[in-house]
Amino acid sequence: MVKAKKKFGQNFLQDQTVLEKIIESMPKNENKIVEIGPGLGDLTKFLVKVKSVEAFEVDTDLCELLQEKFEEHLKTGTLTLHCGDVLEKWEGSLVDERYDLVANLPYYVATNIVLKALADEMCENILVMVQLEVAKKFCATPGEREFGALSVIASSVARCEITQIVPPSAFDPAPKVDSAVMSLRKFENRSDEGFERFLRVCFKQPRKTLMKNLSSEFDKQKVSEIFDALSFSHTIRPHQLSTDDYHQLYKNL
Ligand code: SAM
Numbered sequence: 643m644v645k646a647k648k649k650f651g652q653n654f655l656q657d658q659t660v661l662e663k664i665i666e667s668m669p670k671n672e673n674k675i676v677e678i679g680p681g682l683g684d685l686t687k688f689l690v691k692v693k694s695v696e697a698f699e700v701d702t703d704l705c706e707l708l709q710e711k712f713e714e715h716l717k718t719g720t721l722t723l724h725c726g727d728v729l730e731k732w733e734g735s736l737v738d739e740r741y742d743l744v745a746n747l748p749y750y751v752a753t754n755i756v757l758k759a760l761a762d763e764m765c766e767n768i769l770v771m772v773q774l775e776v777a778k779k780f781c782a783t784p785g786e787r788e789f790g791a792l793s794v795i796a797s798s799v800a801r802c803e804i805t806q807i808v809p810p811s812a813f814d815p816a817p818k819v820d821s822a823v824m825s826l827r828k829f830e831n832r833s834d835e836g837f838e839r840f841l842r843v844c845f846k847q848p849r850k851t852l853m854k855n856l857s858s859e860f861d862k863q864k865v866s867e868i869f870d871a872l873s874f875s876h877t878i879r880p881h882q883l884s885t886d887d888y889h890q891l892y893k894n895l
Contacts (some may be wrong), residue, residue, distance in 0.1 A: 643809050646815050650701050651748030651752050655771065657812035661688055661698075664744065664823055667805045668692070669767045674741045676765075678728050678755060683711050689744060690720050695736055699720065724876065735764040746771040749817070753792070756780065757838075759887050760799055760826070768800070768826040777804050777822035788850060789881040791841035798837070798886045800826040817868035840892050845880045853855065860895060868894045 646652040659683060660747045665688045669673075673693075680686040680697040681704060690712070699705050705725035715721035729751065743759045752772040759765045768781065771818075772780075772823045775788075781802040782788040796802045810816035846855045853876050856865045869876055872890055874883070883891070 644703065644707065647701060649677055651679075651750045652681060652701070653746075653749075653813040653815060653817045655684055655746045655812060656814050657808070658822075660806065660808055660812050661685060663684055663693065664769065664771070665689075667769055667825060669742050669769070669827065671742070671766070673766055674739055676737060676741045676743050678743065678744075680708055680723075680744045681746070683708055685746055686712065686721070686743070690715050694719070695721050696724070696741070697790065698724045698726070698731065698736075700725075700727045720803055729758075732758055732762075735762050737764060742767040742769065742782040744769045746767070749773050749777050752776055756826070757792075757795070760795065760828070761835075766828055768828075769805075769823065771821055771823050773809065773817075774822040777824040780834060781824055784884045785882065787881070791838070791845045793842055794885050794888050795838060796826060798889070800828045802826045826880060837889075837892055840895070841888065844888065844891075848880055850879075852883065854856075854868070855880065856895075865895070870887070 646654065661684065664685065675689050675693045675695045676687060677689060677697040680699050686695060686697060690876065699708060702725060705723065708723055709716065712721050716723060741764055743765055747755055747770050749772065753776055756768060756770065759768050765793060765882055778788040779790055779792045779794045781804055782793040802824060804822045804824050808821040808823065843859045844852060844855055846858065853869065
């Protein structure tokens with residue numbers, strides 16, 4: 643049995659019902675599947691049955707094991723395996739054809755990976771297991787406690803929903819926190835780094851007023867005039883505006 647490496651966020655998904663539900667929730671299209679962190683191949687073995695898969699695994703021990711386990715699929719090309727850190731290979735588009743990302747992600751880099759996939763024009767859909775707290779941040783709606791920059795970025799380009807909540811007991815070793823599978827179906831392929839930077843300013847101190855956060859980077863008088871023109875209260879907090887409001891504000895500033 644392979645010993646899980648904590649530094650690579652290895653929590654192997656063992657619950658067959660959860661695995662089957664992930665496969666059922668997959669988008670029905672002709673896209674290739676990209677899997678990040680195939681691990682022991684427990685999800686991969688379901689994925690290769692339905693689609694052609696391109697997988698990225700950082701752990702060289704697991705890469706060797708996967709090469710043995712999936713020898714036939716690697717020969718026929720149903721599976722392509724890249725060994726190494728996916729983030730080092732990811733510039734612009736991760737692969738050169740339309741793809742859906744389906745994965746049980748390593749939690750220490752999950753937010754970063756989802757943001758990269760949202761900005762990747764070749765990626766059309768994302769179905770990933772992440773920490774429940776992270777899924778809530780991506781899928782929150784205005785007014786909810788978790789609503790923040792991640793929710794605005796996600797809802798600007800995709801329809802986001804949590805499809806299942808998964809307890810620690812579904813994994814080996816069990817993580818300390820609950821997990822969730824979230825689905826992000828993109829309706830727009832627009833990456834805008836300026837907008838992401840702007841949102842980071844808006845949510846710099848989430849409990850302070852939006853006016854205070856913006857005034858740390860923009861001229862206070864100008865921000866005040868734009869708030870008046872858009873009929874935003876000067877005491878509004880960052881989580882109280884909608885995604886559309888943020889786009890309006892960004893355009894004006
Ligand atoms: N897919 C398997 C499963 O569901 O049981 C394993 C999931 S485990 C949570 C995360 C996997 O991502 C591990 O196999 C780990 O080695 C791999 N991983 C961690 N960081 C990575 C990186 N930067 N690039 C590629 N793979 C990575």
